[in-house]
Amino acid sequence: MSKKIGVFVCHCGTNISATVDVEKVAEEAKKNNPGVSYTTTYKYMCSDPGQKLLRDKIKEEGLDGVVVAACSPKMHEHTFRNASKKAGMNPYHVEISNLREQCSWVHPDKPTGTEKSIDLVRMMTEKTRKDKSLNPIKVPVTKRALVIGGGIAGIQAALDIADAGHEVVMVEREASIGGHMAQLSETFPTLDCSQCIMTPKMVELAQNENIKLYTWSEIEAVDGYLGNFDVKIRKKARSVDLDLCTGCSSCWQVCPSKKIKSEFDMKLGNRTAIYIPFPQAIPSKPVIDREHCLLFKDARKKNIPPNDSKVCRKCLDVCPIAPVKAIDYSQEDEIITEKIGAIVVATGYKELDDTSMYGEYGGGKYQDVITGLQFERLASASGPTEGEIQRPSDGKVPEIIVFIQCVGSRDPAKGCSYCSKTCCMYTAKHTMLYKHKVHDGHAYVFYIDIRCAGKDYEEFWLRAVEEEGATYLRGRVSRIYKKGDKLVVLGADTLTGSVVEIEADMVVLASAMKAQDDAEKFAQKLSIQYNKDKFFSEIHPKLKPVESSSAGIFLAGTCQGPKDIPETVAQAGAAASKVLALLSADELEREPVVAKVDRLPAPIFSTCIGCFYCKRVCPYGAIAEEDIKARDGSVIKTVARVNEGLCQGCGLCAATCRSKSVELAGFNDEQVYAEINSVEFS
């Protein structure tokens, strides 16, 4: 039976109607087309009255197919499909003819635009005729979340999800959770001690029974799909048994390798080869740095198993745990698979710590030219100087200190084009911390602009200038050179138009926040998109800020772009709420636009010949080999089968299949053929 099709042409204000004669398009849709029983135009089809018109006409005219000629289906296909569902029609009998993006916006000439629009509408009308009713696919949901990264973003997201009653698996690649926030001294704009507010959260996470923590572990692979991910986690060999170890500290006290630069202290302090990164580490159990440990070095050199080396076994000897010691040199990496429903990516950032490209600032060669994070460690009570500001070269307390903002940031030539957003504020904070600790010291700041947009931020900065006496100079530094034990800073003050020369004791570079070194590889592992700076991309910058390009994977914190702690925590909460929404249902509904390999009665079973080109081209691993068996169990033929849960409906398999055995629901051969056939070629 032939369908009764309604065609609704949208003006989109004047977006479409300015270059397309919409009345004529509606009129032509009806002409010579007995299937089209109703046509109309409307100013804004997506508006409430527009949708009502659609619903009413479906009922009044008894339509069983609808073409909406409007904007891209990316915009409002969902809107119109929902509207038609409300009117009692299967939503997959609605097709969108894209007159805006594909016609009116690209063709300035009205007659040509109109002609093309008529063609576009006819194509969709013909497709609609072949539309079949489709029903959403239901997939079960694993009610567990994975949080990747144990910084403040990950911790916040994990706590929010766990507090709502769901299990959370957290994976942190360092030996302890805490991330960058644990390294900071005090935080703007309130100057509360970072560790004092961070460590309670870390403890809360460790004590939460819903959270399973893997530290010193990395993501090996992510398979599966929204609601049903299989995540492979590599537990790196820690050389310490976490169940046995009590964190008594005996081992790291006796370790003879004491001069290893501490990553946590940004290389300003030392640590041992068996170590915990900082006193409040969670878990408070050590890890052996196999690269620097004497025993492992010896084993590598002699190419023998570490257990056979006798060079140094002090940590093992001193370990008080009995009868089995907590230290195990023979531990190997372990791969664990976890079933997960939704993922929060909170992998954080990396400070631009290599400033070798900035020859004018000494190219990373001057010991007393340090980065922002290094200053944080100097100012921190848990840092290498126990909070006293001492310069790295000779431990002298600097009397004059120069801060340079925008190092790496806003510098497309040598660094990154973007603004790192936090440096204006942390530099203001640094001047204050310095002043609080060195009362007669003086701080100078070179800046391009001051960007302090945030609650209480402007006031905070003003306090640094007005109450704490920091001298702000608007200009860049052209050169830093050594003169005796001083650093001479040459710069410009563009507000007075003068050249400035400051003999400083120490210089702090407000260096940029960058994406992690392995961000690109990691994104590819998760199939999520990233931008030119390797920060992970949200799917819509305004309306979907925490959703990644892969369904079920959400973003939190600085892995998505530079941001400060309040913003990170807010975003982590947002990501957690998205995860909770997803985990709140027992089943998920999926769009039924998925591929299917045909099945026919015996003796053919399927026209699929099993060449598995489809399997090779499928980007989602959605195609499996299926044996069609006789009653006695013998294999008659092996053919392809699509896993509906994994299929994203991209259609590559359908395009690749030579025998046309694969069809994509909603875009099947008959529909596409009808579309093509309706075009009049001239």
Place this chain on the structure above:
Amino acid sequence: MIEELRKKAEELLKNGTVKVVFGYGEGSTPERTRPVFITKPEDVNKLTWNKYCVYNLTTYLKRQETRKLGKPALILKGCDARTIIVLLKECQIKREDVYIIGVTCDGVGDPLATKCEACDVHTPLIYDDLVGEKRENKEVPFEERYAELDEYEKLGEKEKWEFWQKQFEKCIKCYACSNICPLCFCDRCIVEKNQPQWIDPSAHPRGNLSWNVTRAYHLAGRCINCEECQRVCPVDIPLNLLNKKLAKEAEKSFNYRPGYNIDDELAMSTYKEDDDQDFFK
């Protein structure tokens, strides 16, 4: 060599390694051979070998009638054996289900077949037993291998179009080309699909064009240029010219030659970051 072949076939049939031997037998005239399917050891004398053994016996791997006979041993020249590698890659046969009696070959046909002119597989690349003296497979330069395209490639776009229109006009849609092709192994060909009817089955110019172009596309990056389609075409359409051109493009773009190395990924279903992207305009 014939004796050696017969002995080998007899042995395989007697000891039960295979149920049937696909080989060449004497034809109606001395210049002809025909395929023979030997199932009994006493029939091995029907096997022959000479320069008229032009055709590619792997096509019988896809046919129900010959499949029914059981595990086969095939007598294959170097070029034919390349088909086996493609069939293995495309999951159409299992290695243990075929026995390959490779024959070394200095070229077939009288005059010498075009496919033999730039041959670089005088000794098959895959076999279980080799009959004949082993030859070194010397590399043939790219240009030489595609020399038969030289004249054709000199034509302009319009001339090429006219050339093919004229050729395809002759097509009577007998489908001999796809029947003989060992790599046209679909149970249902796209031309047999009628909902919708992508290809007009009548011998109308439009349908002829879509049939011949689709057939060639479906062989792009797969065809091993055994020239069987061209040999069987009753109206002499130079089908291999089309196949060869596509093979050249595949090799140029993806550095891929089907049937040479079982470890190579199939060009048409493999994305590599260094793939030629020039076609994006």
